[in-house]
Amino acid sequence: MPPQPAPEAHLAKERAHGTGAGDRRGDLDGRAAGGGPGRLGLEHHHPLGHRHGPARDLLPQPAPAANSAGLRYTPSPERRRANLDRFLAGWRGDAKSRRELEAVLRDPTFMPKLEAELGRFGLRSDNLADAYTVWWINVWHAAHGVTGDPTQASVKAVKAQSERAMLATPGLAGGDDAGKQAMAEALLLQAVLIGSAAEQAKADPAQLRQIGDAARRSARGFGLDLDAFTLTDAGFVPARSG
Known part of the structure; x- marks a missing residue:
């Protein structure tokens, strides 16, 4: 893991806030993205990218010291509805964009499509480390103007880094399902907004820079400097420097 900032500290801050990155959307809402979900492309969002490139060989990673099974949780439809309500309550766009966003997120096909896309990268929606992996990659991509798919190797490596960071954060792996689901779904929804906004803005360099700056501010709120590290096939x- 990059020595600065420590993801463990970032995760501890998320846990202290209760639901994680999704509650700190900041400028990554209708105003920064330039419109509602139709313009963001949420209906067709791929949470880790938008182009289906060939799979790379997966980079072997050392197993975490503790059992990563503790990062899994059993999702509850009732909790998911409550998490969506909380997410929508913090929406900063206008009433029309909020209604459009709500229609997308409450569509019964939204989560199955999201889960299918996660599965393409070997990730699951009911795993806290996997949700953090998606968020971390998407927010870094947005900050650096990257709009394509990450490699399979980089996703697997970042998943291993996320697991190690979460297992080193007191109380996360041993937390209850409600807390893990709230944090995971907040991260996934935030990743959807970030990735979709960046994809829609890829032909507009000025807007893409605006979204990147918003991603940096959002991550900086948790002490995460997105310019301090680079995404590679090793994570x-x-x-x-220089």
Whole structure:
């Protein structure tokens, strides 16, 4: 893991806030993205990218010291509805964009499509480390103007880093299902907004920079400096200076 900032500290802050990155959308809402879900492309969002490139060989990663099974949870439809309500309550766009976003997120096909896309990268929606992996990659991509798919190797490596960080964060793996589901779904929804906004803005450099700046501010709120590390097939590594 990159030495600065420590993801464990970021995760501890998320846990202290209760639901994680999704409650700190900041500028990553209708105003920064330039419109409602139709313009964001949420209906067709791929949470880890938008182009289906060939799979790369997966990079072997050391197993976490503790059992990563503790990061899984059993999702509850009732809790999911409550989490969506909370997410929508913090929406900063206008009433029309909020209604459009709500229609997308409450569509019964939304989560199955999201889960299918996660599965393409070997990830699951009921795993806290997997949700953090999606968020971390998407927010870094947005900050650096990247709109394509990550490699399979980089996803697997970041998943291993996320697991190690979460298992090193007191109370996360041993938390109850409600808390893990709230945090995971907040991260996934945030990743949807970030990835979709960046994809829609890829032909507009000025707007893409605006979204990147918003992603940096959002991550900085948790002490995460997105310019301190680089995404590679070995995961996130310290950025070269100079």
